[in-house]
Amino acid sequence: FAYPLTLEGWRAAGAEIVSFSPLADESPAADADAVYLPGGYPELHAGALAANARFLQGLRAEAARGACVFGECGGYMVLGEGLIDARGCTHAMAGLLPLVTSFAERRLQLGYRRATLLAATRLGAAGMAFRGHEFHYATVCSEGAGPALFACADAAGTPMGTAGRVNGSVAGSFIHLIDREA
Secondary structure, eight states, X not given: OOXXXXXXXXXXXXXXXXXOOTTTTOOOOTTXXXXXXXXXXXXXXXXXXXXXXXXXXXXXXXXXXXOEEEXXXXXXXXXXXXXXXXXXOEEEOOOSSSEEEESSSOOOEEEEEEEEEXXXXXXXXXXXXXXXXXXXXOEEEEEOSSOOSEEEEETTOOEEEEEOEEETTEEEESOEEEEEOO
């Protein structure tokens, strides 16, 4: 799912949004400047997503071309190497970020976050801060050696460590970005 306010903000800023469906094995537009994979429930469709070659190949092609590819929450999991479903079956995902997530061992992550970019990315300059929230039950089995995307704090300002990963023009985290801090 994507928040209507986010999409409306992009449209107001001049973006043309072209939808595609990973579940219908549709590929992102080959000439897109950016590809956004919002939240959702990939754990319920992990087998289908893993089998959707047109979608995965299109996503990889966009990343190889240098388009900005950003995934949050469920989209972040899809950008990873693998997703372990509730039954313990591992499904190969896009392999664009060094990440394996699991629903076999559920743990609630819930709350508002302040997410500060650790380095310059397509999202903005190092030090740019965003407000967002996290709500998921997935656990991270492994996050590879790639650089982290954000330094995070909870709503009270308590540091929570880092979140997400970056690999070239591909980035993502479990945090649903709401807006940029002024």
